[in-house]
Amino acid sequence: MDAFVEWLRATPLSQAIVFRIWVWPLCETIHFIGLALIIGIAGFFDLRLMGFFKQVPIDDARELMPLAVIGFLLNLTTGVTFFIGHPEQYAHNPAWWWKIGFLLLAGINAFVFQFVVGKRTVGLRAGVDAPIAAKTIGAVSLISWFAVLYFGRMLPFLGGAF
């Protein structure tokens, strides 16, 4: 890991990210906007699965999800930029590994919904509860994304970054 961090830091790309002063604040701003998209759009869908907003048919709430995917891609891109710029701040940071762990959990959870549980919610009309498996998926997703946010924001405090 240390060798990888040293190698990455020496790459021209890493140097460019760190030494152009506008890159970091710009990426941070985009990262926060992406965060809001994920929490808002995915969170809304999660809440519907859990039994809130029942007047909204689940398939309709799901139509907004590509916007959450856009938010995720924005944050993946800017997040990778942060890592390339300062890998040493993240690679040994427990908060960062917790964040990655919850990202994986959110990803696996979404995968299970997409390919297994989601089929059971297709066509559920307004006012109809989702099956318990789908409710669980919604709750796990909501908790995971807030945990990702928590450990991301706590990087400087739990892991002493920056």
Added chain:
Amino acid sequence: MMAWLEATALATWTRESPSIWAYPTILTLHTVGLGIVVGANAVIDFRLLGFAPRISVPSLSPLFRLILWAFVLNAATGLLLFMSEATTKSKQPIFYIKLTFIALALWNTDLVRRGMLKDGPIGAPLNSSRYRRLAIVSLVLWSAAITAGRLMAYL
């Protein structure tokens, strides 16, 4: 005034306590509130722009209560964060720019809310160009507020 604010027990605790529940948690709650306020607004805005057109707009109205509570959280945590460094933050022009964007964005959100209360049950007027305009203004203003907030760490 700002020096007094910064010297209060509450401001001193926020700034200097080594506890994880002081500055780190207050800052993190401010980001949680940001995600809920801007994210819930985004759900409404994108619906008004024509995404997920089968969602009935009035069924989204509970989101306004969520926005209100998350905003209260951010006003409270924001006040604590400001107090903790009042003398420096009160001299940052970008701070006042951020407050202006937030005030305008809130006003805009309230225009959408009141419009939905008035026109909501009919449905059809909600697809009007007025609501599309309000939705675009909302997305721009909330993004601008985030940008100004982030830049407070740099300018």
